[in-house]
Amino acid sequence: MRIETLEARLIKPTLVKAFPLGEVKGHPRIVGPQRDMIALQAESTNGYRGWATIDTLPFPFYNPESTFEAWELLQRVGRNVVGVDMGDAEEIVDRLGPIVGHNIFKAGFANLFFDIDAQAKDVPLYRLVGGMNRTVEVGISIPKSASPEEIERQIAQGFRRIKIKVGPSYDDFKKVAQIRQTYPLLLLMVDANSSFDHNNGDHMNILKAFGELNLLMIEQPLAHDDIRHHVKLQQMFYRNQIPGRICLDESIETIDHMDQAIKGGIPIINIKIARVGGLPIAKRMIEMAESEGVATWVGGMLEPTPSKAHSLAIATHPGVNLPSDISGTAAYFKEGQDPVVEPMVRDGGYIHVKDVPGRGWDVDKNILQNITKSFIVFKSK
Numbered sequence: 001m002r003i004e005t006l007e008a009r010l011i012k013p014t015l016v017k018a019f020p021l022g023e024v025k026g027h028p029r030i031v032g033p034q035r036d037m038i039a040l041q042a043e044s045t046n047g048y049r050g051w052a053t054i055d056t057l058p059f060p061f062y063n064p065e066s067t068f069e070a071w072e073l074l075q076r077v078g079r080n081v082v083g084v085d086m087g088d089a090e091e092i093v094d095r096l097g098p099i100v101g102h103n104i105f106k107a108g109f110a111n112l113f114f115d116i117d118a119q120a121k122d123v124p125l126y127r128l129v130g131g132m133n134r135t136v137e138v139g140i141s142i143p144k145s146a147s148p149e150e151i152e153r154q155i156a157q158g159f160r161r162i163k164i165k166v167g168p169s170y171d172d173f174k175k176v177a178q179i180r181q182t183y184p185l186l187l188l189m190v191d192a193n194s195s196f197d198h199n200n201g202d203h204m205n206i207l208k209a210f211g212e213l214n215l216l217m218i219e220q221p222l223a224h225d226d227i228r229h230h231v232k233l234q235q236m237f238y239r240n241q242i243p244g245r246i247c248l249d250e251s252i253e254t255i256d257h258m259d260q261a262i263k264g265g266i267p268i269i270n271i272k273i274a275r276v277g278g279l280p281i282a283k284r285m286i287e288m289a290e291s292e293g294v295a296t297w298v299g300g301m302l303e304p305t306p307s308k309a310h311s312l313a314i315a316t317h318p319g320v321n322l323p324s325d326i327s328g329t330a331a332y333f334k335e336g337q338d339p340v341v342e343p344m345v346r347d348g349g350y351i352h353v354k355d356v357p358g359r360g361w362d363v364d365k366n367i368l369q370n371i372t373k374s375f376i377v378f379k380s381k
Contacts, residue, residue, distance in 0.1 A: 001116060002045040003380075006082050009039045010071050010374040013337035019302060020143050021062065022167045022195045029061040029193070035302050035332075036067045038074060039339075039368065040112050042081075050116035051363055052310070054108035055274040055301035062193075063224065063250060063275065065104045073105060075376060081109060083380030089113040089280045103253055103277040104301075110278025111310050119358040125309070126353050129283050131316030134353050138315075138346065139163055139323040140331070141191065144172055151179060158348025161187035161216065161323035167195045168203040173210060180213045187323065188213075192221040194250055198229040211237050211244020216322070217268050224250035227257060231264030238265065249299060252276065258285050262292050268322070272299040273311055282314050290319030297322035305329050305340035309359040312344070316353055326351060339368040 018032035038054035054074070056067040080095045089110040096109060118125040126134075139161030140154050146164065154162060164179070166172040172190075180188055190210060196203040210218050222229050230246050237244040247268035252258050253275060261269065269289055273282045282298075289296045298315040300308060308326055315324040327346060329338045341362040344351060354360030 001086050001113065001120065002084065003042045003082050003086075003116075004045055005043045005380070006078055006378040007041045008074050008078055008376045008378075009041075009368070009372045010036065010067070011039050011339075011368070011371045012036045012373050013304060013339070013371045014334045015302070015332055015337075016334055019332070020145065020165065022144060022165055022193045024061070024193075024195050025197075027061075029059075031057055031302060036373075037303070038067065038070055038108065039372075040108050041363070042112055042116065044116050044120065046120060048116050048119040050112045050119070051306045051359065052108045052112035052115055053303055053307040054105055055303050055307065056104050057301075063104070063253070065102055070102075070105050071374070073099075073102070078376070079378045082378045086113065089117075089278060093278070104274045107274045107276070107278035110280060111273065111307070114279045115310070115359055122357045124313075124353070124355055124357060125359045126313040126316040129279050129314050129317065130287070131313055131353070132318050133316045134355065136312055136315045136326065136351050136353060137161075137323040137349055138326045138351055139187070139349070140327045141165070141325055148175070148179070155183065155186065158346075159327070160349050161189065163189050163191050163219070163325070166190045166192055166210075168192075168197070168200070168206055170206060173206055176210070176215075177213060180215070187216045189216040189219060189247075191219040191249075194220055194222060194224045196221040198222050198226070198233070207233065207244075208236075208242065211242040214243040215245070217245045217247040219247040219270060220249040220251065221246070227251050227260050227264065231261070231266060234265050234267070250275070252285070255281070255284060255288065258288060262289065262294050266294070268295045268297075270299045271296050271314070271320075272301060273314060274301050274303075275299075279310060279314060283317065286314070286317050286319040295322050296320050298324035298326060300325045302332055304333065304338050305344045305361050306359060306363050308344060309361045312351060312353060313359065323349070336367060337371060339364050339371065
């Protein structure tokens, strides 16, 4: 494959409302109301146009990357992938140069390659990444500020899996405990986004209490780079016959991280294609987990529909065996802010994957232009 033109846009679509990730040591982490990220569009020599996004957040409070840094980096290395022959997604990432880390940045280019490659091979993207299941079960993520009434509305929409953001608060625990009592069969989980401190006794007591609720999972309660204490927490649950199941998200950025977690007994891994470096690495991780009997599901980064289609594609892999965070974008982006021709529509708690070449959801050029704040083009000589 040879890319003749690469268009990069700093885009700022507006969310329906700001999305809180919770606090760490009293510092709030909020995405929005504008969701700044980078959109990549590329045209290959044979005329296929690919799409991807660099799904960084405005501030490095999820991982060390940020959109400001990614935009500056892109202007320095974007030209490296234009006008050269590349055989696979690994080559396009290598062409960027010797960049340490920055998985979200690299994922944008790896996914861009896959997006074009699926069109060139005249196959659906989900087939190219090893997918088989044309129907994907999805759940929804709810901020910790959500009322019981709002949660009930989401359940009424057909979602079997509900994720609630929580922090190290007994009030959060009581709310989740009440929901569990009301809906004992609901696939209920909590996401702490690294807001608990393993050195704080109250925090650990709250986590133990969450573990006793028999939730689907407790996602990333401890620090983003702390696999060791997550493993110790899971082992404590096992020893005391507490049904708590730890899921790792932010801690898993590489195959080696995943190997450490699996060997330590972590039973569930959240796979975000942006966090791990793109579709090819996500596929390897899912297959590694599948071979070890570890459950996986696919998470999102508040990305627009054409990029969410990439996550949907990998969620069709038979190794993904829990409902994924791909509930469509209408709940997150204001009308006219998601640059897609045809929105991704749910059928209750499921999304049906299009059986057409490529990603299946086309970009709306007018909306894309309206949400673009900066624009740069790299062309082959």
